[in-house]
Amino acid sequence: MPCKILEKERLIPGQTSKLVIDAPHIAKKALPGNFVILRVCEKGERIPLTIADADPERGTITIVYLVMGKSTALLETLDAGDSILDLCGPLGKATHIEKAGTVICVGGGTGIAAMHHIAKGHHKAGNHVVAVIGARSKDLLLFYDELSSFCPEVLVSTDDGSFGHKGLVTDLLRQRLETDKTVSEVVAVGPVPMMAAVAKTTEPFGVKTTVSLNSIMVDGIGMCGACRVSVGGETRFACVDGPEFDGHKVDFNELRQRLAAFKPQEKASYDHHCKCTCAGEK
Amino acid sequence: MTATAERKPAGGRKIAPRVDMPCQPAGERIRNFEEVALGYTQQMATEEALRCLQCKNPKCVKGCPVEVPIRDFIGQLAKGDLEGAYRTIKSTNSLPGVCGRVCPQENQCEGACVLNAKGQPVAIGRLERYVADTYMALDACDHLAARLTCPAVDPELRVACIGSGPASLTVAGYLSARGIKVTVFEALHEVGGVLVYGIPEFRLPKSAIVEKEVQALRTQEVDFVTNWVGGRTFSIDDLFAEGYRAVFIGVGAGLPRFLGVPGENLTGVFSANEYLTRVNLGRAYAFPDYDTPVYQGRNVTVYGGGNVAMDAARTALRLGAESVRIVYRRTRDELPARHEELEHAEEEGVILELLANPVAFHGDEMGRLTGVTLQRMQLGEPDASGRRSPVPVEGDTYELPTDLAVIAVGTRPNPILLEATPQLKLSRRGYIEVAEETGETSIPNVFAGGDIVTGAATVILAMGAGRRAAKEIRRRLKGGE
Numbered sequence: 001m002p003c004k005i006l007e008k009e010r011l012i013p014g015q016t017s018k019l020v021i022d023a024p025h026i027a028k029k030a031l032p033g034n035f036v037i038l039r040v041c042e043k044g045e046r047i048p049l050t051i052a053d054a055d056p057e058r059g060t061i062t063i064v065y066l067v068m069g070k071s072t073a074l075l076e077t078l079d080a081g082d083s084i085l086d087l088c089g090p091l092g093k094a095t096h097i098e099k100a101g102t103v104i105c106v107g108g109g110t111g112i113a114a115m116h117h118i119a120k121g122h123h124k125a126g127n128h129v130v131a132v133i134g135a136r137s138k139d140l141l142l143f144y145d146e147l148s149s150f151c152p153e154v155l156v157s158t159d160d161g162s163f164g165h166k167g168l169v170t171d172l173l174r175q176r177l178e179t180d181k182t183v184s185e186v187v188a189v190g191p192v193p194m195m196a197a198v199a200k201t202t203e204p205f206g207v208k209t210t211v212s213l214n215s216i217m218v219d220g221i222g223m224c225g226a227c228r229v230s231v232g233g234e235t236r237f238a239c240v241d242g243p244e245f246d247g248h249k250v251d252f253n254e255l256r257q258r259l260a261a262f263k264p265q266e267k268a269s270y271d272h273h274c275k276c277t278c279a280g281e282k
Numbered sequence: 283m284t285a286t287a288e289r290k291p292a293g294g295r296k297i298a299p300r301v302d303m304p305c306q307p308a309g310e311r312i313r314n315f316e317e318v319a320l321g322y323t324q325q326m327a328t329e330e331a332l333r334c335l336q337c338k339n340p341k342c343v344k345g346c347p348v349e350v351p352i353r354d355f356i357g358q359l360a361k362g363d364l365e366g367a368y369r370t371i372k373s374t375n376s377l378p379g380v381c382g383r384v385c386p387q388e389n390q391c392e393g394a395c396v397l398n399a400k401g402q403p404v405a406i407g408r409l410e411r412y413v414a415d416t417y418m419a420l421d422a423c424d425h426l427a428a429r430l431t432c433p434a435v436d437p438e439l440r441v442a443c444i445g446s447g448p449a450s451l452t453v454a455g456y457l458s459a460r461g462i463k464v465t466v467f468e469a470l471h472e473v474g475g476v477l478v479y480g481i482p483e484f485r486l487p488k489s490a491i492v493e494k495e496v497q498a499l500r501t502q503e504v505d506f507v508t509n510w511v512g513g514r515t516f517s518i519d520d521l522f523a524e525g526y527r528a529v530f531i532g533v534g535a536g537l538p539r540f541l542g543v544p545g546e547n548l549t550g551v552f553s554a555n556e557y558l559t560r561v562n563l564g565r566a567y568a569f570p571d572y573d574t575p576v577y578q579g580r581n582v583t584v585y586g587g588g589n590v591a592m593d594a595a596r597t598a599l600r601l602g603a604e605s606v607r608i609v610y611r612r613t614r615d616e617l618p619a620r621h622e623e624l625e626h627a628e629e630e631g632v633i634l635e636l637l638a639n640p641v642a643f644h645g646d647e648m649g650r651l652t653g654v655t656l657q658r659m660q661l662g663e664p665d666a667s668g669r670r671s672p673v674p675v676e677g678d679t680y681e682l683p684t685d686l687a688v689i690a691v692g693t694r695p696n697p698i699l700l701e702a703t704p705q706l707k708l709s710r711r712g713y714i715e716v717a718e719e720t721g722e723t724s725i726p727n728v729f730a731g732g733d734i735v736t737g738a739a740t741v742i743l744a745m746g747a748g749r750r751a752a753k754e755i756r757r758r759l760k761g762g763e
Contacts, residue, residue, distance in 0.1 A: 001509060025515055039471055045564060045573040046471070070573055086471040088509035218564070218574070221469050221511060222696045223479075224556035225538040228547055235540060235547065240697055254547055257649030261549040265575030272570035 002083035006060060011142055016066050016110055017076060018052070024059030026051075026089045032121035033095030033212065033244055036063065037220040039086040040074040047071045048217045048239075050114035050189070051090060052143075061089075064113030064142065069266045070273040091220050092243045095210070097121045100184040102128045104176060105151075106169050106198050108190025109135065112142045114212060115189040122187075123150045130155065130183075132172050134194075138163035169194065170201045177205045185210065188247060192256050199247035209247035213238045216259060230254050300402045301330040308629040312599045315483045315567050317490075318626055319383075327412040331360035334404045337396060342406060345394030347746025348375050348452070352391055352406055359413060368417040371410060376455025376499070377448060377745065379418065379491045380477060382411025385742045386620050418494050433461045435503045439759050442467060442526040444512035444699065447475025448741045449532035449732030451499065452748030453755070458502035460756050465526075466504060469511040472563060475534055476733075477741070479563040480555070482593050484600070485623075488562075513702030518728060528727045528755045531714065532748065535733035536696025540689055541585065545643030550577060550651030554590045554690035561597050579686020582606045583654060585640055586690035587617040590738075592624060594688040595632045607635040607682070611659050611672040637661075639672065641679065643687060653683050693738050713737055721751030729755065 007020040026036065035050045053062035067076050078084070095118050103122045107115035112133050123129045129150070134157040135141040141163060147154050155172045156164030165172055169190075177183060185208045188198040195211040202209045215227035215238040222240035229238055232249035236242065304320045305311070311318050322330065340353040351370050358366040371378045387393070387407035395403035439462045443450035446468035454464040472478050474492045486492065496506070510516060512533060521529050538553030540546050557576065560566040564574025582598040584591050587610040595606045608627070610617060613636050617624060628634070638656040645651050658678035665671035695712045707715045707724035714723055714730040721729045731747025733739060 001507070025510070029515060043565070043572045045575075086509050088469065088471070088511060088515075090514055091511065218556055218559050219470060219479075221514075222537050222698055223534075224559050225540070225553040226556045228540075230547060237537065240537070254649065257549055258547065260648070261577075262575045265569065269570045269573055269575065 002085055003087040004083045005078055005080050008078070008080045011064065012140055014067065014076075015140075016064065016142065018062060018064045018113070019075075019078075020060050020062050021084065021087065022059060023061050023087055023089075024056075026087065027054045027056045027059050027061050030054035030056075030061055030090040031094035032097065032118040033092060034090035035092050035220070035243060036061070036087055036089035037091060037217065038063075038075075038084050038088070040071060040078070041085055044074065044085065045071055046086075046218060046220065048091070048214075048220050050117070050212070050214075050243075052113035052117055053120070053146075054090075054117070062113075064110055066110040070269040073270065073273060088220070092239060093241070095121055095187070095244055097125045097127075099126045102130065102180065102182045102184060104130045104132055104173065104183055104186045106132045106134075106173060106186060106188040106190070106194075107143075108133070108169060108188075108194040109140075110142065111188075111190030111194070111212075112147075115187065116143045116146055118187055118189065118212075119147060119151060127184075128152060128182075130176065132157075132169050132176070134158065134169035134190075136160065168197070170197045173198060174201050177202065177207065183207055186247075187244075188212075192252055192259065195247060195250075196252035199250070199252070203248055210244050211247040211250060212244050213242055213250065213255060214259070215239075215243070215255065216261060229258075297397060297400075297402065298329070298333055300333070300405055301326045301408075303405070303408055305626075308626075308631070311484065312596075312630045315600055317487050318484050321415055322408055322412045324416075327359060327409060328362070330405050331356050331409055333397070334360065335396065341394040341396060342391040342404075345390045345392075347390065347742050348381075348749050350375050350378075350391075350410070355413065356404065356406070356409060359409060364413060364416055364420075367413045371413060374749070375410075375745070376452045377495050377741075378410050378414035379495055380448065380486065381742060381745070382407050382409075382414055383486050383491070384481060384740075386740055388621060390742065415491075418498075433459065435463050436461050437463055439463055440465065440526045441528045441530065441755055441759070442521045443530045443532060444518075445469070445475055445531065445533040445732075445734075446473045446496075446506065447532055447534050447732060447744065448477060449744040449748035450475070450530060451495070452745040453530045453532070453729075453731075453752040454499050454504045455502070456749060456752035457756060458499065458504045460760070462756065462759060464504045466506050467510040467512060467516070468506065468508045469533075470563065471508050473506050473508060475532075479559045480590070480593070482558065482562055482597050483567075484596070485593065511698065513699035518699075518703050518725065522727075527759055528729065530721075530748070530751055530755070531699065531723070531728065531730040531734060532732045532744070533696060533699055533734045535693035535738045537694040538689065539692045539694055541640060541691065543640055543642055545645060545651070546689075548643050548645040548651045549649050550579070550645075550685055551643055551687045551689065552577070554584075554586070554594045554688050555693070557594050557688045558590070558597065561601070567597075567601060576601065577686050578602050579684070580604050581682070581684045582686045582688070583635070583640075583682060583684040584608050584688045584690055586610070586692070587612070587619060588690065588692075589619050589623055591688075591690035592619045592627045592632075594690055596627050596630060598686065598688070599630055599632065603686070605633065606631070607633045607684075609635045609638050609640060609654075609656065611637065611639045612661060612669070613637060616669055635682070637672065639674070640687075651685055651687060653681055654687065655679055655681055693733070695734060695737075711737065719750070720754040721747055722754065727758070 732744035
């Protein structure tokens with residue numbers, strides 16, 4: 001059943017937007033770590049997007065996406081008042097959250113939005129949440145205010161030094177782990193190289209590290225196996241066994257290769273879309 | 283009366299040969315996704331219907347898991363009473379257009395036909411297909427004298443089906459025809475389950491057949507809710523809290539099995555479920571007009587020997603592959619696929635790579651599949667299932683180039699609903715345990731049927747299970763027999 005978009009905010013114009021969607025049935029059940037699968041139009045593909053926030057009372061969920069191919073470009077053409085054709089969820093296993101002390105939540109790029117929901121869950125469970133977020137520059141930093149509203153510490157790094165530490169999130173993470181022995185868990189959501197780097201950073205400290213994997217999915221309900229990842233030498237399905245796994249056991253190289261599987265087709269689809277829309281037909 | 287006596291028709295009438303089904307020529311059909319078998323004409327159907335001996339004690343009906351009164355519908359068809367024939371089939375079968383196409387008739391009704399002794403049973407499946415297609419075409423054109431009427435549905439008697447495949451559609455058809463309100467919840471965006479994501483268009487047209495069968499259920503006031511995932515969007519307890527009186531679980535088989543050999547996660551190795559879902563549900567054959575992409579392999583290898591393997595192989599041919607091989611550990615005689623599908627596949631150019639078993643996949647530096655190492659096999663002693671088990675021929679391995687591999691070796695139970703419903707009793711293999719007679723699970727008034735109970739099987743067996751459960755649900759909700 002189509003779900004109406006109530007609010008749209010262009011976080012980074014032309015690149016990243018936030019949608020608040022009317023979906024009471026999903027909002028009621030959504031937990032940190034869950035995702036949805038959506039389809040924008042009749043001929044559209046099914047794409048997975050992490051739930052960045054859920055408000056069961058208002059009956060809404062929030063998603064944040066990066067425009068990177070045809071499907072997200074189509075999603076970007078929708079505005080408040082428009083509807084998403086299919087919205088299915090909440091999917092995936094929820095984040096394992098328990099009161100454990102200090103938890104560092106690391107987010108990069110659009111992953112910060114997804115990390116936000118997890119950080120909120122840890123905060124509600126009574127944990128001391130340290131948010132570590134990074135972007136190329138200050139303008140591209142997401143969810144700083146939202147995280148600041150409940151995280152006692154929000155540490156920022158930018159590639160160009162326009163805000164916070166000049167460098168990578170892993171620099172901040174390493175410094176923290178070196179000085180703070182109370183950290184019980186590190187959670188990382190973001191691009192694959194970032195998650196791999198976080199896992200590598202935490203490993204010498206022996207801190208439990210959870211990563212949220214963005215594998216290619218088709219159905220998202222455990223049917224197709226497109227999202228399979230190697231974790232500790234075993235094949236697991238990100239959609240039903242994950243999307244969160246032990247970062248120290250994930251084969252990130254394989255994940256990176258599998259994510260590139262459809263690059264030529266994605267480009268063909270995007271070019272086809274641009275040609276069609278330029279010619280005045282959709 | 284013995285079967286031999288029954289086989290001889292009164293007056294010693296000679297039985298005419300079985301009427302062939304016209305097909306698209308192989309050279310043509312591998313370039314499109316249109317249906318391969320074209321169906322009987324009226325004349326062919328009548329001629330074939332007249333071959334039926336109208337046995338006093340018809341064995342064909344016993345061979346049918348949903349007990350279609352086969353003799354009666356063929357008799358009506360032979361007399362030109364198409365509507366009568368349709369009503370007769372519909373009295374026990376909610377999906378005649380589907381069953382006429384994908385049932386393994388040779389093992390069921392046709393396998394039990396007395397004419398089978400000469401290898402020429404009545405073409406029951408083709409006749410069923412003719413009746414369903416022709417009736418639906420007439421119905422669509424308002425050419426029918428009287429439509430099937432829908433009984434008054436009691437809004438208080440609500441039943442939920444989880445999953446919208448053949449088992450649930452059967453439950454919905456049976457109960458709604460008896461005045462019970464059914465809501466079907468489907469996790470995907472399209473209704474039909476395996477009929478939509480699994481079986482290719484060239485074997486079972488989606489809009490022409492599946493959608494029409496679903497539409498027929500809608501006119502019986504069955505509600506369909508898509509994008510609702512049992513165990514995630516709602517629980518079984520939620521359904522009872524909302525006033526449903528019984529629940530039927532027909533969520534299918536689920537997680538694909540892999541071979542467990544090195545290189546299996548290389549780019550270009552797909553499960554059959556993924557490959558077929560991309561093409562069938564996502565219409566990837568029409569990419570980039572449709573957005574779902576799929577790999578176009580040049581040298582394709584498919585692992586497994588069932589109908590799903592045939593479907594994947596034939597799909598790859600239609601998507602432009604240069605060579606398509608079905609790699610199977612046993613010989614041609616043991617291939618579990620339907621004979622007709624195997625025949626169609628071979629006509630189209632699918633190569634059988636028999637007595638071979640994959641031991642490793644190989645890829646390039648980008649992680650893309652380039653080849654496979656196969657182990658030569660031979661048949662040894664029969665295994666527990668009675669089939670001769672394949673054993674490796676020591677030291678005899680060989681390489682095949684392949685850039686698209688499709689694994690079609692079955693499935694495991696999907697965990698989503700089962701994990702969310704820990705009180706459901708499962709079998710040792712992890713499927714739902716049910717009472718054989720009624721299909722009831724360990725939770726009162728919760729029934730299950732189809733692949734989530736049996737493991738991957740056929741459409742018609744799922745429908746048989748649906749019918750059993752539906753009978754019991756009806757009895758409990760309305761009483762009587």
